[in-house]
Amino acid sequence: MLKVIKAGFYTTIQDAGRFGYRNKGVPISGVMDNEAYNKVNGLLENPTSTPILEITMMGPELVFTQPTFICLGGADLSAQLNKVSITNYKIYKVNAGDTLRFGKLNTGLRCYLGVKNGFNAEIVLNSASQYAPLTMAVKLEKGDVLNYGAVNSFQPKISELKAKENYAKETLLVDRGPEFHLLTDNQLAHLFSKQFTIAKENNRMAYQLHELLVGHNTSILTAATQPGTVQFTPAGRLIILMKDGQTTGGYPRILQLRPEAIALLAQKKHQDKLQFKLADTVF
Template sequence: MLKVLKSGFFTTIQDTGRFGFRDKGVPVSGIMDTETVYKLNMLLENERDAAVLEITMTGPTLEFEEATYIALGGAELSITLNNEPVSNYKVLKVNAGDILSYGRLKKGFRAYLAIKKGFQSSLVLGSRSYYGNITPKALLKDKYEVPYIHTALFEPKITGLKVDSILDEEILHVAKGPEFELLDDKQLEMLFSQEFTIANENNRMAYQLNETITGHAVSMLTSATLPGTIQFTPAGKLIILMKDGQTTGGYPRILQLTDKGISILAQKKAGDTLSFKLM
């Protein structure tokens, strides 16, 4: 078991997500920054969908009760294993009784802890991803225990990676959404020429932006949405749906983020800047 001594601000278990239930209103959920997690699971030679810890802004303090191997990545925080500093994107051996502690956030917003063979929390609708209205837990709390598989010996083919960080990237590549053609020349100019900042209203459900573009008076039926769908409100506000986002919406869907774009946005916090580039 992994013992949660201190849970941090918002720490959850996530895998690649919960599919096949959107028609019943169940979000995909899953990893926000897939660019990072796929690399970590590759280092540990895990399946692509092996469950990880997703750590937001302030990290936890964790005690391992059995030997295993881990890899860390995503946001840059000060991290120690038994009070010794450790680095991201390296395979680390941990023994029974070892304590992993997260400290100050340096850059980015979400960090990830992958473990050999993945965390073994219960499957709900085919996924281990936490989502408050579906799973028994919405986030980890102090004194919780998370199961994992004891691994005494593992000889990784690659012990570390040099990664091109996405933490400093500010350009989000987008495709045209179903209602893109509703935009006029002035709205298009505002959308693609200005810099936007992340609003305080940002979480796993959606990110809002502070700046607006000229609004609209379009009335439309509620339609399907996806993680990465950018909605356009009548007041000109942009709302970017994320992994726990609603499955339908009544605002025009003007743009759609790429998977990499979602990962880049997942590492942004209030006040950070971004811009859009049409593919």
């Protein structure tokens, strides 16, 4: 078992996502940074949708009660195993009684903790991803206990990955959205020449941007959205939907982030900068 001594700012169980239920209004959920998630599970040689912990901004304090192997990825939160610093994308053996703590946030925003064979979490609609109101728990709380199977021996094919994450990158690669054609020349010029700032309103549902474009009075019928959809409000605000975002919306969908852009944005925080770059392909 994994005992939660301190929960951290916002720590959740996530996997690859909850697919096939968007027509019922159920978001995909799942990890915000698929690239970091896949690297961690890949090193642990876990199946592709193995549950993992997503740790946001400030990490928890965790005690392992049985042996296993762990791997961290994504943001650098100054992790320490038994008060000894450990690095991302490297396999570590843990024993019963070992303690994992986190400290200062150095780079990124979301860190991922995987264990060999994953956590035995509540499964709802074929996914372990925590999301209200589907799952009984929304996030980890002090005193929680997570189950995992004891692993005494593991010889990984690759024990360490030299992955230097560049979360300082500001360019998000995007495709045209269904209502891209509604943009004026003035709006287009600002959209692709301006540097935008992430507003304080950012979470697993959506990221808002501080700077505004010239507004509009165009309305559309409620239409399907997905993670990475960039909505354009009448006031000129840009809202980027993320993994827990709603499945439909009534604002024009002017851009769609590429998967790698969603992963990069997931590692951005309030006041970080970004720019949009249009890909060659048409949405």
